[in-house]
Amino acid sequence: ELKVEQNPLFLSMQEGKNYTIYCNYSTTSDRLYWYRQDPGKSLESLFVLLSNGAVKQEGRLMASLDTKARLSTLHITAAVHDLSATYFCAVGPTGANSKLTFGKGITLSVRP
């Protein structure tokens, strides 16, 4: 059974500093997705990583995928308040069905 772990589950960030959050998973997969959720809202797609070594960047966020290590990282450059949200990673599909397996999410809070 595929398991997806995110850590840390909560991160308090200082404005202007750099941080990295992690998503690791238990079964071979070359597809990984990052989503953002603001409080009380739905999930918004951030990045789709479809191969080993894939790197995507959008503004202050950069995501990468290492399928050999079964690890994705989300790097935050010079954190700003607008980045405060919960970030989910999802992996899959694996097998015959199209399900994705989601991590529990990491809540980021940026303080002045």
Add this chain to the structure above:
Amino acid sequence: DGGITQSPKYLFRKEGQNVTLSCEQNLNHDAMYWYRQDPGQGLRLIYYSQIVNDFQKGDIAEGYSVSREKKESFPLTVTSAQKNPTAFYLCASSLNRDRSYEQYFGPGTRLTVT
């Protein structure tokens, strides 16, 4: 504009009543999904459907039912058998062709049962 719509945004029901949540997509996606999210928690998969007229149970299907009679629509019924139905319900869809499995989410329905 293409997208996924869920209605209503907020729903209030008395205990013991069945309630149906609507999910419609005009993205021409093959697959659709229902998730439940409790406060401060992640997503839990209730049911999913990869093609019309077929669906599979997810991790927490008990007390829920679905149908997929049309490609665009995947309604979820929360029955009185669901012991703790108060939650945020999210519907999603994915293309499932050409290696495209990214899920797109609707705005969600917040259900409160008292």
